[in-house]
Amino acid sequence: MAQRSLVRLSAFNAVSLALGLAFLYLPILILVIYSFNASRLVTVWGGWSLRWYHEFFHDRAMLEAAWMSLRVAFCSATAATLLGTLAAVALVRGAGFRGRTLFSGMLYAPLVMPEVITGLSLLLLFVATGVERGFWTVTIAHTTLTMCFVTVVVQSRLRGLDRSLEEAAMDLGCAPARAFFAVTLPLILPAVIAGWLLAFTLSLDDLVIASFTTGPGAATLPIRIYSEVRLGVKPEINAICTLVIAGVAVVIVAASLASKLSSAQGESAAPL
């Protein structure tokens, strides 16, 4: 039994874990609490109030930005999920094709590349080709970025899949495309849904790439928040941020349901 203690949670492990999680959550918790503060001074507690939420729902510019963000996130997440799933299938199932290294390189690079570079290069493409900037250019930019994340999520699920199921379907006379839609797609669906949700939140979150690729009068919510935050802390921003956090929480619950669904099918969920 002495050896067992090696893999048990020691006091040091427990403390570092607790401190790590507190570090992650305390600032967010404080922000949420202060969003219900009645006082105009952000740090002076003036009792509970929904005043700043009320203010947000009467701020036209902020509401328009929020609507723009939601539309961009929906369109780009949908396009990114289609493209990213195709890319994952190609990488996992299509052994060696011409330019496969370049293909996978292009799919990994945006995951880590500084956003200023991605944003600048896309903007220069749009300017050089004379495309008018606005909703569609931001959507295209977000699709490019988020499809790489979708690819990673779907790919890890696809790799864990038993290939013989597809082969059985094809032995029974299924055309490959039909085998994909009848067998493979239902099996990877939780990862596809998780990928869509991830793409959606990433798009809602993005500031740098949206700033480069948007046009006049088409600001997204992060762009608006950013320009306000630069001028200092405002209680209204606390309320907006809390609403965004609440929205993300809903998305996370949906995602965990999707991954529960996936583990119920006897496979472990995608790591994101």
Next chain:
Amino acid sequence: MTSRRIFTRPARLAAITPYLWMLLFFLVPFGFVLKISLSQTAIAQPPYIPVFSLADGWQGLKDALSQLNSGNFALLLSDDLYIVSYLRSVVVALSSTALLLAIGYPVAYGMTRLPASLQPLAMTLVIVPFWTSFLIRIYAWINVLQHDGLLNTVLQALHIVDRPVVWLATDSAMYLGIVYSYFPFMILPLYATLAKMDHALLEAAADLGCSRLKAFWLVTLPLSLPGIGAGVLLCFIPIVGEFVIPDLLAGSDRMMIGQTLWLEFFTNKDWPVASAIAIVLLLLLLAPLLLYEKLQRRQLEGAS
């Protein structure tokens, strides 16, 4: 055997659309960055010459090429502002990555020591902030760190300090913001490798007389090297180009290269210089980027 063969062809067909998409919206744009970095600044819309228009065809392209100049790159070398920005970016990225590793490793290690039933929950708890807007998380810290913010209030109430300390607009605030934002990026790859480790190895080490510390040093640490590598690259590369965190939390006297690029582009409207900055930044990051891609591919191949 034949069915397997059949399946690769539609899979290759599946590659066509995403492949073209990435070529068009990821690779081709770098061509434009390179071209504009070799152009001259102009007070015009767009603010650079020569402009290449698709309508002019091949002749237009040749004319545009003949007018290219490397003046912007010479400017980057001649002006201290740029060199200092690049250096500061690399130093900040190196030190915050080291900090992240030092803080993230014990947390990831602690996660693997939880009962198996609790590990998915711990992992979810680490990922959740990553799903929350990073701008909001940085803003949350501004709330805490500002002059009459919670931190100063608490410190004064506890009589640790007798007057408010300046936290905002300092390098410490910036490091805090970076470590906070990139925390999950360090923990997840570390946890992934540590969780895969075979505990029998530690038991064997203990049987052979290793102390816990020595077993960690000789067994756990070397086995977690791939995770350390992935975590370090995953943090280091984007931090070098970080723009928002230093802009909101650090003082305005010294800039990171992402801020300089932003300034040249949006404030000075000097697109060619901004492009040149981006090209040099990309060259600077090319080695770590390729390393990351190689590591990622090896990990995926190892998993299958």
